[in-house]
Amino acid sequence: MGHGLTGTDAVVSVRNLPMSGTELAADQKAAERRIIEMGLRAVDEDGADVLVLGGAAYATVAARIADHLPVPVVAPTHFAASMAESLAASCWRKPRSGGYRSPGAKPTTGLSAELAAFFADRPSDRG
Numbered sequence: 001m002g003h004g005l006t007g008t009d010a011v012v013s014v015r016n017l018p019m020s021g022t023e024l025a026a027d028q029k030a031a032e033r034r035i036i037e038m039g040l041r042a043v044d045e046d047g048a049d050v051l052v053l054g055g056a057a058y059a060t061v062a063a064r065i066a067d068h069l070p071v072p073v074v075a076p077t078h079f080a081a082s083m084a085e086s087l088a089a090s091c092w093r094k095p096r097s098g099g100y101r102s103p104g105a106k107p108t109t110g111l112s113a114e115l116a117a118f119f120a121d122r123p124s125d126r127g
Contacts, residue, residue: 013046021057036068043071
């Protein structure tokens with residue numbers, strides 16, 4: 001069983017890298033140096049136990065900078081992709097009842113006859 005944050009007191013700081021994804025891609029080494037500096041400050045000044053990198057642009061950065069930091073570095077994009085792969089591999093079928101079932105057909109207006117027929121012919125998952 002996993003553990004999660006139980007309140008905002010578990011987050012000790014949030015720091016933003018003042019670089020866009022384009023800038024990060026253009027000069028990865030400079031971005032990584034800056035992230036390491038910011039990470040060390042979060043550990044030393046704020047008492048961070050884990051560094052969580054946010055955004056797809058940082059997906060591969062964690063592995064490259066981890067050896068330069070005294071705490072674990074996490075890139076959630078990796079975990080999100082792994083979770084999606086696990087869910088796809090589980091072969092779960094679409095729910096037909098409950099809160100995650102398809103909401104069913106909705107009335108349409110202003111569609112071409114062909115597009116209206118396409119939506120009308122779709123089987124309902126609610127049945």
